Amino acid sequence: MPKRILAVDDSATMRQLVKMTLSRAGYEIVEAEDGSKGLEKASAEAFDLVLSDINMPVMTGLDLLRSLRKLPQYRFTPIVLVTTESQAEKKQEGKAAGATGWIVKPFEPEQLLAVVTKVLRC
Amino acid sequence: MDSGDLEQLQASFRHEADDLLTDLGGALLLLELDPRNVEVINRVFRAMHTLKGSGASAGFRRLASFVHHVEEVFNRIRNQQLETTPELIDATLKACDCCVMLLELGSTESDTPLPLETEVLAAIRPFLPEMDKAAGNGKPEKTASGGLARYKIGFKPNREIFFSGTDPASLLLELTDLGEMEIHCDASDLLAADPFDPEQCYLRWEVHVETTEPETKVRGVFQFVEEDCGVSIEREEPSAAAQSESKAARFRGATQQAFTALGFALDQFQSGDENPGLATAHRAAQTLISACKAHGHARATTAAHQVLDAVITQQGGTLDGGWLPKVKLLIEAARLAVDSPAAQAVTSLQPASTAAAETLPAVEAATAAAASSIRVDSAKLDALMRLAGELLVARGALPAFAERVERIAGEPSPKSMAKEMRDAAAKVSRLADDLQATVMSIRMMPVRQVFQRFPRLVRDIARNLDKNIELHVSGEETELDKTVIDSIGDPLTHIIRNAADHGIESKADRAQKGKSLVGRIDLSAFTQGSNVVIEVKDDGKGLDAEKLKRRAVEKNLLTESAVAAMDEEAAFKIILAAGFSTIDKVTDLSGRGVGMDVVRTSVEALHGAIHITSEVGKGTSFRIELPASLLVSKAIRVAVSGHEVVLPIDTIRNMVKIPKSVVRRVQGQQIAPVRGAVFPMLWLAHALSFERVEERRAELAVAIIETASGPYGLVVDHFLGEVEIVVKPLSGVLAKVQEYIGAAIMGDGKTVLVVNTEKLFSLQPPAETSQNDFQVGLPG
Numbered sequence: 028m029p030k031r032i033l034a035v036d037d038s039a040t041m042r043q044l045v046k047m048t049l050s051r052a053g054y055e056i057v058e059a060e061d062g063s064k065g066l067e068k069a070s071a072e073a074f075d076l077v078l079s080d081i082n083m084p085v086m087t088g089l090d091l092l093r094s095l096r097k098l099p100q101y102r103f104t105p106i107v108l109v110t111t112e113s114q115a116e117k118k119q120e121g122k123a124a125g126a127t128g129w130i131v132k133p134f135e136p137e138q139l140l141a142v143v144t145k146v147l148r149c
Numbered sequence: 150m151d152s153g154d155l156e157q158l159q160a161s162f163r164h165e166a167d168d169l170l171t172d173l174g175g176a177l178l179l180l181e182l183d184p185r186n187v188e189v190i191n192r193v194f195r196a197m198h199t200l201k202g203s204g205a206s207a208g209f210r211r212l213a214s215f216v217h218h219v220e221e222v223f224n225r226i227r228n229q230q231l232e233t234t235p236e237l238i239d240a241t242l243k244a245c246d247c248c249v250m251l252l253e254l255g256s257t258e259s260d261t262p263l264p265l266e267t268e269v270l271a272a273i274r275p276f277l278p279e280m281d282k283a284a285g286n287g288k289p290e291k292t293a294s295g296g297l298a299r300y301k302i303g304f305k306p307n308r309e310i311f312f313s314g315t316d317p318a319s320l321l322l323e324l325t326d327l328g329e330m331e332i333h334c335d336a337s338d339l340l341a342a343d344p345f346d347p348e349q350c351y352l353r354w355e356v357h358v359e360t361t362e363p364e365t366k367v368r369g370v371f372q373f374v375e376e377d378c379g380v381s382i383e384r385e386e387p388s389a390a391a392q393s394e395s396k397a398a399r400f401r402g403a404t405q406q407a408f409t410a411l412g413f414a415l416d417q418f419q420s421g422d423e424n425p426g427l428a429t430a431h432r433a434a435q436t437l438i439s440a441c442k443a444h445g446h447a448r449a450t451t452a453a454h455q456v457l458d459a460v461i462t463q464q465g466g467t468l469d470g471g472w473l474p475k476v477k478l479l480i481e482a483a484r485l486a487v488d489s490p491a492a493q494a495v496t497s498l499q500p501a502s503t504a505a506a507e508t509l510p511a512v513e514a515a516t517a518a519a520a521s522s523i524r525v526d527s528a529k530l531d532a533l534m535r536l537a538g539e540l541l542v543a544r545g546a547l548p549a550f551a552e553r554v555e556r557i558a559g560e561p562s563p564k565s566m567a568k569e570m571r572d573a574a575a576k577v578s579r580l581a582d583d584l585q586a587t588v589m590s591i592r593m594m595p596v597r598q599v600f601q602r603f604p605r606l607v608r609d610i611a612r613n614l615d616k617n618i619e620l621h622v623s624g625e626e627t628e629l630d631k632t633v634i635d636s637i638g639d640p641l642t643h644i645i646r647n648a649a650d651h652g653i654e655s656k657a658d659r660a661q662k663g664k665s666l667v668g669r670i671d672l673s674a675f676t677q678g679s680n681v682v683i684e685v686k687d688d689g690k691g692l693d694a695e696k697l698k699r700r701a702v703e704k705n706l707l708t709e710s711a712v713a714a715m716d717e718e719a720a721f722k723i724i725l726a727a728g729f730s731t732i733d734k735v736t737d738l739s740g741r742g743v744g745m746d747v748v749r750t751s752v753e754a755l756h757g758a759i760h761i762t763s764e765v766g767k768g769t770s771f772r773i774e775l776p777a778s779l780l781v782s783k784a785i786r787v788a789v790s791g792h793e794v795v796l797p798i799d800t801i802r803n804m805v806k807i808p809k810s811v812v813r814r815v816q817g818q819q820i821a822p823v824r825g826a827v828f829p830m831l832w833l834a835h836a837l838s839f840e841r842v843e844e845r846r847a848e849l850a851v852a853i854i855e856t857a858s859g860p861y862g863l864v865v866d867h868f869l870g871e872v873e874i875v876v877k878p879l880s881g882v883l884a885k886v887q888e889y890i891g892a893a894i895m896g897d898g899k900t901v902l903v904v905n906t907e908k909l910f911s912l913q914p915p916a917e918t919s920q921n922d923f924q925v926g927l928p929g
Contacts, residue, residue, distance in 0.1 A: 029425070029428065037195075037199065038165060038199045038202065038203040039161060039164070039165050040158060040161050040162040040165050040203035040206065040207050041199075041202065041203050041206060043157075043158055043161050044158055044206050044207070047154055047157075047158065051431060051461065051464055052428065052431060052432065052435075053425070053427075053428025053429070053431060053432060082195055082198055082199075083195075084195065096312070102311075102312065103311050103312070103314055103316075104314050105314035105315070106314050111198060111201065111202040122313065122376070122377065125312055125313050125314065126313065126314075127313050127314035127315050127373060128315075128372070128373035129373070132202040132203075132205065132206060133202060133205030133206040133213065134206065145319070145323060145370075146314070146315070146319070146373075148316075148319035148322050148323060
């Protein structure tokens with residue numbers, strides 16, 4: 028069974044980049060275009076990893092992260108934030124909300140793959 | 150990522166960037182009206198942010214770095230360090246234009262800045278504290294692998310580590326990638342735990358690892374947890390002998406494992422599990438590459454890369470069945486390269502890599518084709534695919550049935566079979582209908598695409614001419630055929646520009662007339678029957694019919710007698726004539742007398758109609774009626790003087806039979822009452838110059854035709870029924886024949902002419918008709 032990843036980003040380009048990179052590496056990718064749609068999909072299906080942008084309309088990545096951690100099935104699931112905001116405060120906010128890790132845009136496909144491989148190792 | 154991927158990604162980003170820039174433009178105009186609106190500021194910021202982030206990821210680094218500067222300005226506005234000013238909005242709008250240019254430059258971007266780029270950066274410089282920060286955080290760090298080093302790592306996870314989705318075991322496993330390691334677990338906290346909470350982490354570890362990787366890589370394992378966990382990394386000295394021995398052993402072990410995995414993957418592929426097989430092969434090839442790289446084995450690395458490339462190409466689905474032998478050859482070559490560092494493995498790779506290169510043109514062709522694509526809702530495409538599938542299945546039933554008929558040849562064909570066949574045929578035609586409707590819906594797009602450019606247009610004109618103009622847009626979700634959408638932009642631009650430039654008066658004039666200082670233009674779209682109506686209404690000075698007529702005569706566009714016979718609307722339409730302009734002063738926006746005639750020709754080309762209503766001092770309204778779809782339309786077949794022609798159904802209000810005796814003649818025009826209203830009558834045979842067959846019937850078949858200039862009754866011999874047609878415009882000499890819109894190809898392949906019911910009445914000699922007399926009351 029390939030590992031399933033939920034990619035949440037309001038940018039279609041970013042979703043495509045993520046999908047292209049990760050599906051090549053054998054992962055199954057499901058896309059969502061904002062936090063609330065992501066939450067909807069995450070509640071309906073099971074994922075091994077959630078990759079989410081921070082700055083999104085309707086529901087931000089941080090709010091999605093907090094909501095996911097409240098769901099019993101996502102208490103220990105890796106959740107990685109994808110963001111251009113590399114500032115310490117966002118990382119801290121993300122960490123405090125239960126983020127597993129982060130990747131800073133723009134990134135090379137190999138960097139993304141490295142982070143995903145890292146958090147999905149077990 | 151290969152070049153095909155990048156192109157695909159860039160194409161996708163171009164689409165997205167178009168949308169983002171449009172949204173940005175809209176948001177900026179809102180912001181100008183409401184400079185402190187936090188929501189709008191955030192919207193602007195987010196659009197730029199995405200533009201920058203996604204742009205950089207799709208390889209538009211120059212665009213990203215340009216946007217970064219502008220984004221910085223809005224970041225400061227967001228943080229209330231700056232206020233929005235009209236100058237800033239101006240500069241940002243220009244920045245949007247600049248982004249469009251940079252998008253066009255794309256990946257061929259040079260280093261010379263565009264003039265506009267320099268201008269925008271100069272304009273926003275005062276708003277920024279420093280301008281030297283570049284966008285993004287660049288390429289991943291590439292560190293050369295040094296000699297073998299030994300590290301002692303202490304790892305004491307935070308008790309709550311599981312709640313961040315991190316399993317400490319995964320980090321320890323990751324360390325095994327670096328090299329040989331020795332690991333000790335300290336469980337003393339676990340034993341002392343009271344009460345014991347299974348969701349907490351009580352363990353801590355001490356790890357010794359020998360690796361050729363740099364220390365940053367070791368530290369990188371803990372990058373996400375370093376701040377919350379106790380992590381200590383110290384360097385220890387390994388023995389020289391252990392160094393070279395373990396290095397070679399590790400390389401052998403790692404490559405051996407990778408080759409085994411590759412073999413397994415190919416077996417999987419061959420046994421039909423193609424995708425999982427390829428995914429395994431992909432990972433194995435990557436492992437092989439990193440092992441070869443870590444060992445500093447350049448030739449083996451190249452060979453391994455070629456294996457990976459072949460796997461990726463096959464994953465892209467571009468290679469044929471000949472892939473398997475090719476990739477086996479590549480793997481064999483890689484094995485040779487790994488085993489003997491001096492082997493000539495590289496040369497033996499040539500044939501296979503050439504074959505891979507041959508697939509490139511196909512990828513390029515596919516990319517070129519995508520350039521003229523339209524984006525559609527994927528649900529619509531799915532529906533299309535499903536219908537097409539059903540259609541094929543349904544069609545398949547017919548030959549099978551024919552076979553059965555053949556087998557029982559000789560017997561009289563049972564009625565039930567004929568029924569079965571009819572049912573199958575009915576199903577096919579129903580599916581074909583659905584399929585057609587779905588395809589049509591794919592072509593339908595909201596007018597928003599066109600409308601969204603106008604707020605900016607009106608704003609720029611208003612600022613240039615020092616007017617206050619509000620543009621109110623409604624009905625943006627109304628859908629039109631893509632062809633119509635593509636060609637309606639220009640005419641609408643001319644009408645709106647005309648309204649803003651000539652329609653809306655200067656502030657002084659408006660004040661003098663006691664009007665609100667703010668001029669208003671309403672742009673709306675809505676559906677009416679099978680037509681879509683687009684209206685542009687302004688509250689400006691209106692059109693003066695007499696002035697237009699005088700002007701047309703002065704410019705020798707029309708004769709005195711021609712203008713004298715014109716009604717008001719016909720006079721208004723003079724402004725749509727080529728070479729006509731009422732303005733003496735030519736502005737750079739409009740007034741050169743070109744443009745408004747584009748409106749007429751474009752709308753006519755779309756089989757649409759224009760109406761103009763206007764009142765001096767109150768304003769002007771342009772109403773454009775367009776067929777929602779150009780592809781397939783319904784029509785009524787009619788017989789006239791032994792010929793068959795079709796009437797487009799969208800112009801027919803209803804079809805009636807009336808007694809011949811009710812037709813009267815008033816002022817040279819034949820009229821008849823139909824259901825309470827009176828309509829002028831036109832004999833189709835007469836209008837199309839057919840020989841009129843003497844009618845002996847007491848009843849007339851009449852189609853009441855709805856036109857832009859009013860309704861009329863069209864008398865035909867018989868109605869033959871409804872039909873779906875695809876209209877092809879007439880070409881060559883025939884294109885000048887105004888009585889017909891074009892030729893229609895019927896279901897049976899026969900060609901018939903489609904009557905231009907919209908124009909037919911007005912084509913009649915004026916002596917016989919006068920458009921103003923449409924609704925005369927019958928005497929008595």
